[in-house]
Amino acid sequence: MQCRTLGKTGIQVSTVALGGLFTSDFGGGVQSARDVLRRAFELGVNFIDTAPAYGNSEETLGLALADVNNIPDPLILSTKLGGRPTPFDPRNASQLLASVEESLRLLKRECIDVLIIHEPDRPLQYAWWTDPQRVIGPVSQVLDQLKQAGKIRYTGVGGTTVNEMLHVIQSGYFDVLLTAFNYSVLYREAELELLPAAQKLGMGVIVGSAMQQGGLAKRYDAQLQTRPAWMSKARHEQFLELYRFLDESGLTLPEIGVRFAAAHPAVSTVLVGTSKPSHIEEAVAAIERGPLPKEVQARLDAIAAMLPYRPFEEPMILPMDRPYFGPGRANTGVGIAVGEL
Numbered sequence: 398m399q400c401r402t403l404g405k406t407g408i409q410v411s412t413v414a415l416g417g418l419f420t421s422d423f424g425g426g427v428q429s430a431r432d433v434l435r436r437a438f439e440l441g442v443n444f445i446d447t448a449p450a451y452g453n454s455e456e457t458l459g460l461a462l463a464d465v466n467n468i469p470d471p472l473i474l475s476t477k478l479g480g481r482p483t484p485f486d487p488r489n490a491s492q493l494l495a496s497v498e499e500s501l502r503l504l505k506r507e508c509i510d511v512l513i514i515h516e517p518d519r520p521l522q523y524a525w526w527t528d529p530q531r532v533i534g535p536v537s538q539v540l541d542q543l544k545q546a547g548k549i550r551y552t553g554v555g556g557t558t559v560n561e562m563l564h565v566i567q568s569g570y571f572d573v574l575l576t577a578f579n580y581s582v583l584y585r586e587a588e589l590e591l592l593p594a595a596q597k598l599g600m601g602v603i604v605g606s607a608m609q610q611g612g613l614a615k616r617y618d619a620q621l622q623t624r625p626a627w628m629s630k631a632r633h634e635q636f637l638e639l640y641r642f643l644d645e646s647g648l649t650l651p652e653i654g655v656r657f658a659a660a661h662p663a664v665s666t667v668l669v670g671t672s673k674p675s676h677i678e679e680a681v682a683a684i685e686r687g688p689l690p691k692e693v694q695a696r697l698d699a700i701a702a703m704l705p706y707r708p709f710e711e712p713m714i715l716p717m718d719r720p721y722f723g724p725g726r727a728n729t730g731v732g733i734a735v736g737e738l
Contacts, residue, residue, distance in 0.1 A: 398411050398412060398413065398440060398441030398442065398681055398684065398685070399411075399412050399684070399685075400412065400441075400443070401664075401665045401666065402601070402665065403473075403511075403573060403601030403665045403666070404572060404573060404595075404599050404600045404601030404602065404665060405572055405599040405600065405601070406511070406550070406551045406572050406573065406601055408473055408510065408511075408551075408601070409443075410443060410444040410473055410601075410665055410666045411441055411442045411443045411444055411666060412659050412666055412667065412684050413440075413442055413655070413659075413666065413667055413669055413677070413680045413681050413684055414442060414444035414445065414446060414603065414666040414667065414668050414669070415433070415434070415437050415442055415444070415445045415446070415668070415669060415670075415671075415677070416446055416447075416605060416668035416669060416670030416671075417445055417446055417447030417448065417451050417454040417455075417458060417476075417670070418447075418451045418452075418454060418670045419670050419671055419672040420433060420434070420445075420447070420454055420457055420458050420461065420672070421451055421452040421453050421454035421457045422452055422453055422457070423451070423452050423454075423672075424671070424672030425672045426457060427457050427460045427461050429672045430457050430458060430460075430461035430672075431461045431464055431465060432674055433671060433672060433673070433674055433677060434458075434461055434462065434465050435465055435467060435674075436674035436677055436678065437674075437677045438465065438467045438468060438469055439467060440677060440678065440681045441469075441681070442469075442677065442681070443469040443471070443472060443473055444472075444473040444474075444475075444666055445458065445472070445473070445474050445475070446474075446475045446476075446513075446575070446603065446605075446668055447474070447475070447476050447477075447504075448476055448477035448479070448480075448513075448515055449476070449477065449478075449479065449480050449481040449496060449499075449500065449515075450477065450479060450480040450481075450515060455476060455499075455500055455503040455504050456503045458503075458504060459503045459504045459505040459506075462504075462505065463505065473510045473511075474504065474506065474509060474510050474511075475509065475510060475511035475512070475513055475553065475573070475575075475603075476500045476504065476509055476512065476513070477512070477513045477514070477515035477555065478493055478496055478497070478512060478513070478514050478515060478536065479514065479515030479516065479523060480515065481496045481499065482495070482496070485523065487523040487524060487525045487534070487535075487536065488524070488525070488527065488534060488535045488536075489535070490535045490536075490538065490539050493535070493536055493539045494539060494542070494543070497509070497512065497543060497548060497549070498548075501548065507547075508547060508548060508549065508550060509548065509549045509550070510549075510550050510551065511549070511550065511551045511552070511553045511572070511573050511601075512540065512543065512549040512551075512552060512553065513552075513553035513554060513555045513573065513575055514536060514552075514553070514554045514555070514571075515555055516555060516556050516557060517554060517556060517561075517565060518556035518557065518558040518561035518562050518565065519556065519557060519558070531568065532564070532565050532568035532570065533568075537570065540552050551572040551573060552570065552571050552572050552573070553571055553572060553573030553574065553575060553601075553603075554566065554571045554573075554574060554575070555574070555575030555576070555577065555603075555605070556575075556576065556577070557576075557577050557578045557579065557713065558579070559576075559579055559586045559587050559589070559590065559591045560590075562574070562576065562591055563590050563591050563594055566591075566594060566595055566598060566600060567594060567598075569598065571600065572600060572601065573600060573601040573602075573603065574591075574595045574600045574601070574602050574603070575602075575603040575605055576591060576592075576595075576602065576603070576604060576605065577604075577605030577606040578605070578606045578609065578610070578713055579591070580592065580604050580607065580658060580661070580664075581606070581607050581608065581609055581613055581654060581657070581658065582613055582639070582650075582653055582654055582657050582697055582700075582701065583609075583613065583635060583636075583639065583700070583701055583704070584609065584701075584707065585701050585705065586706070586707065588661065592661060592663040592664070593663065595663055596662065596663035601665045601666075602661075602663045602664050602665050603665060603666055603667075603668060604658045604659075604661075604664050604666070604667045604668065605668045605670075606668075607654050607655060607657070607658040607667055607668070608650070608651065608654050609714075609715055610714050610715075611714075611715070611717065612714070612715030612717055613650050613654055614650060614651060614654070615650060615651075616640060616643070616650065617636075617717040617718060618640065620717050620718060621633065621636055621637060621640075625716075625717075625721070626721065627710065627711065627712060627716060627721050627723075628711070629704070629708040629710075629711065631703060631704040631708070632704055632708060632711065634703065635700060635701075635703040635704050638700050638703065639700050642696055642697075642700065646693065646696075648693070651676075651679055651680065651683065652679070652683040652686075653689060653693070653697065655667055655669070655680045655683045655684060656683050656684065656686065656687070656688060656689050657689060657694075657697065659684055659688075660688040660689065660694075667680075667684075
């Protein structure tokens with residue numbers, strides 16, 4: 398598989414990377430993770446992203462990797478700070494250092510390639526910064542300390558917003574940006590300012606949730622025969638137009654999703670979260686076909702332009718075939734659509 402440079406880190410990463418949410422008990426546990434890892438490595442994947450917040454993903458990966466013989470050299474691995482221990486204090490340096498030590502223990506690693514601050518932008522989640530304007534807090538000193546000790550190689554930041562994340566990366570402190578839920582076939586907010594800014598700063602860019610955690614991983618024709626309560630009229634019309642285009646072109650949503658996300662010049666790698674080796678195979682096969690044809694890209698651009706900004710009440714994780722309880726926290730937890738990131 399083609400590799401790209403992860404920005405100013407200089408690390409070479411596969412264009413398709415493995416997202417760690419479902420290499421955990423969410424996706425079948427250690428045996429499932431072994432199967433996914435073996436196939437991913439056979440296909441040239443050399444980068445895995447995980448987090449303490451992804452259930453027992455770190456532990457599962459550590460156990461599964463111990464039983465896999467075809468591990469690439471080097472295997473690039475990123476994990477995150479945030480959510481451990483509970484209750485979590487993002488300004489407690491001792492907690493942050495202990496969390497990294499626990500990540501190293503669980504992953505059975507001596508060094509983490511990229512350590513990412515997990516969602517410093519999510520409203521009301523964690524207050525990382527003592528000086529938000531300059532993007533400075535105790536975590537800054539912790540990251541410097543970890544670098545000097547050789548426990549981590551590079552720093553990153555990962556989030557789901559665009560304006561707040563733009564401010565964070567413009568601090569110039571971070572090497573890598575992980576952006577999720579805002580760069581996909583229909584959701585283009587990141588391409589306006591965030592991706593160009595990251596490219597200008599020389600940052601490596603990881604795209605997460607290019608399939609909107611299931612919402613763009615497969616078709617929901619039955620669910621969209623009538624407009625769901627949570628869905629705006631414009632979004633409903635947009636999805637129907639996208640499905641019409643799929644009928645005309647013969648393309649599938651997973652294929653256009655991966656090819657679209659990887660085509661942006663700022664993007665280093667696209668995460669595929671799954672518990673099934675077949676999903677990795679599909680993603681790699683799609684990437685090998687190269688960028689989408691110009692006429693396909695133009696049609697997708699026109700469809701995306703039908704609704705250029707996310708409606709206020711729209712859930713981040715689209716409840717296409719899941720219970721919907723109205724706007725709020727009930728719709729922002731871990732997705733259930735295993736293998737459909």
